[in-house]
Amino acid sequence: MLKFWMAPGGLHIEPAEPRDARDMARIHALSFYRGWPSAEFESFLADRACLTYVACDARRRMAGFALIRIAADEAELLTIAVDPKWRGKRVGRALMDAAFADLMLSPARRMFLEVDEQNVPAIRLYKRLGFEAISTRKGYYPRPDGSAATALVMARDLG
Numbered sequence: 001m002l003k004f005w006m007a008p009g010g011l012h013i014e015p016a017e018p019r020d021a022r023d024m025a026r027i028h029a030l031s032f033y034r035g036w037p038s039a040e041f042e043s044f045l046a047d048r049a050c051l052t053y054v055a056c057d058a059r060r061r062m063a064g065f066a067l068i069r070i071a072a073d074e075a076e077l078l079t080i081a082v083d084p085k086w087r088g089k090r091v092g093r094a095l096m097d098a099a100f101a102d103l104m105l106s107p108a109r110r111m112f113l114e115v116d117e118q119n120v121p122a123i124r125l126y127k128r129l130g131f132e133a134i135s136t137r138k139g140y141y142p143r144p145d146g147s148a149a150t151a152l153v154m155a156r157d158l159g
């Protein structure tokens with residue numbers, strides 16, 4: 001079945017393909033202190049438990065992606081990243097909405113994620129999507145200065 005969701009800025013969302021690993025690693029590296037190598041994205045893309053969505057233009061130039069893993073009745077947002085050029089245009093929200101549409105048809109009944117407690121844009125996005133903070137994990141994210149940031153664990157029901 002062909003899957004295609006409209007997104008802002010003339011973009012659309014579709015499921016990722018194996019050839020997308022390199023662009024995902026590029027956007028991830030632009031977005032996080034510790035980027036993940038392309039090979040890591042290749043293995044997520046080959047994992048049937050993972051749902052991966054890309055936001056791209058008609059020429060399939062990638063603006064962002066979201067990666068979700070399902071385990072029994074739980075879904076976990078492993079990562080989401082939007083190219084800095086495209087941020088603030090509701091691309092992140094469109095990626096998550098596409099994922100929710102598919103998750104409704106999956107066995108997952110609840111979704112979890114972890115986010116740096118100082119990551120204001122991401123926390124606002126998640127709250128807008130109905131996630132609530134349920135706990136914290138201290139010393140979770142390494143920082144360039146050697147310290148470690150606290151993670152907020154957030155969750156929302158699906159369906």
Ligand SMILES: CC(C)(COP(=O)(O)OP(=O)(O)OC[C@H]1O[C@@H](n2cnc3c(N)ncnc32)[C@H](O)[C@@H]1OP(=O)(O)O)[C@@H](O)C(=O)NCCC(=O)NCCS
Pocket residue numbers: 031032079080081082083086087088089090091092093094114115116119120121122124125126128
């Ligand atoms: C977090 C991220 C994916 C959001 O993507 P985005 O496409 O810029 O977000 P959207 O434009 O869809 O914004 C959706 C909501 O998030 C919030 N938001 C987004 N950017 C924001 C910012 N800079 N400041 C405050 N709130 C922000 C807003 O509430 C917004 O809703 P609104 O426009 O209706 O007010 C993007 O900032 C990013 O890639 N950041 C770096 C990677 C990252 O931190 N990922 C999350 C790790 S857990």
